[in-house]
Amino acid sequence: MELAEAVGLTPDPWQCQVLESTSRRILLNCSRQAGKSTITALLAVHAALYDPGALILLLSPSLRQSQELFRKALDTYRELDRPVPAQTESALRLELSNGSRIVSLPGKDHTVRGFSGVRLLAIDEAARVPNELYLAVRPMLAVSGGRLVALSTPFGARGWWYKAWRSSEPWERYEVRASECPRISADFLAEEQQAMGDWWFHQEYRCKFLDAETQAFRREDVDRAFEEEVEAWDL
Helix, strand or coil, X not given: CHHHHHCCCCCXXXXXXXXXXXXXXXXXXXXXXXXXXXXXXXXXHHHHHHCCCCEEEEECCXXXXXXXXXXXXXXXXXXXXXXXXXXEECCCEEEECCCCEEEEECCCHHHHCCCCCEEEEEEECHHHCCHHHHHHXXXXXXXXXXXXXXXXXXXXXXXXXXXXXXXXXXXEEEXXXXXXXXXXXXXXXXXXXXXXXXXXXXXXHHCCCCCCCCCCCCHHHHHHHCCCCCCCCXX
């Protein structure tokens, strides 16, 4: 919280909960422009400053997207007036004199392997990160006991992100709709719904996991087809 105030940010209630959370697994299912990237950047900078030697990885489906999240972390670090001096400060990497590193990575399996001892792994646009990439990065937390924060808007009823949201696994889950964000006006949302149509609007702004518009069968019907419900007969 003190870090947020130091950069002039007044967090929303859900953002305060995320900043104060001690959970090792967090899912942020948030509307576009709700502030999920901003709060994740704060978590990254906090870990780098207060946990000497920490390795923080920022992962997205593309390098451009990873750079955007990294830029927010770098801007936060600069706004704090660089409280721990930097040894390396580039468009993809920040290395501090206390041994901590914040590294921006593209969503390619062969480029992310090799990192270990990760203190914080942030996966941006998580709904669009392939299953195989997600499975490749999870072992990075095995020894360090580090945190995994996955942030996204939904992208259909499929993939590891969708399954994680619905699962009984011990994720700490946050759902933040656009109507709950004080910086997004009702007039803007009404205009967006009219322009985008209900399907896209509910996905982008209301955090709904929806079947693809061209999908022949609903996901719930497919799931039900694999349920083993056997009726017992009395003979």
